Amino acid sequence: MNDLASSPSPNADGGGASPVMRGIRGRCPRCGEGRLFKGYLKVADTCDVCGMSFHGHDTGDGPVVPVLLIIGGIIVGLALGLEVVYEPPVWVHLLLWIPLGTLLTLGIMVPLKGMAVGLQYKYRSTEEETRPGGV
Numbered sequence: 734m735n736d737l738a739s740s741p742s743p744n745a746d747g748g749g750a751s752p753v754m755r756g757i758r759g760r761c762p763r764c765g766e767g768r769l770f771k772g773y774l775k776v777a778d779t780c781d782v783c784g785m786s787f788h789g790h791d792t793g794d795g796p797v798v799p800v801l802l803i804i805g806g807i808i809v810g811l812a813l814g815l816e817v818v819y820e821p822p823v824w825v826h827l828l829l830w831i832p833l834g835t836l837l838t839l840g841i842m843v844p845l846k847g848m849a850v851g852l853q854y855k856y857r858s859t860e861e862e863t864r865p866g867g868v
């Protein structure tokens with residue numbers, strides 16, 4: 734299926750939202766309506782509205798690095814602050830930071846993965862092989 738020939742251009746609809754913002758919302762980066770994910774983090778095969786194939790839009794471990802940096806920075810900062818001010822026992826740190834880190838990670842992974850797919854779509858990184866001339 735040729736995605737570009739049979740469907741509207743990326744900026745022709747979606748209320749003016751960029752493909753990146755559509756991805757962050759978990760929507761198709763082209764039409765902004767279809768669901769980007771099937772399940773929690775699995776990218777769908779095609780858009781259920783415009784039919785765009787998401788083949789090749791697997792971001793791999795790309796969104797994990799920002800998650801580690803952002804969540805790690807938040808947790809370490811909070812843990813150090815708590816330790817300096819209150820000096821609580823270790824079990825308090827474990828009770829606070831493991832659940833908080835898990836919840837923050839689960840909450841931020843979907844928008845970051847959607848953003849990565851939106852960036853791939855915007856910069857056409859998955860269509861390089863199909864371009865004429867193969868360059």
Ligand SMILES: [Zn+2]
Nearest residue numbers: 761764780783
């Ligand atoms: Zn779509």
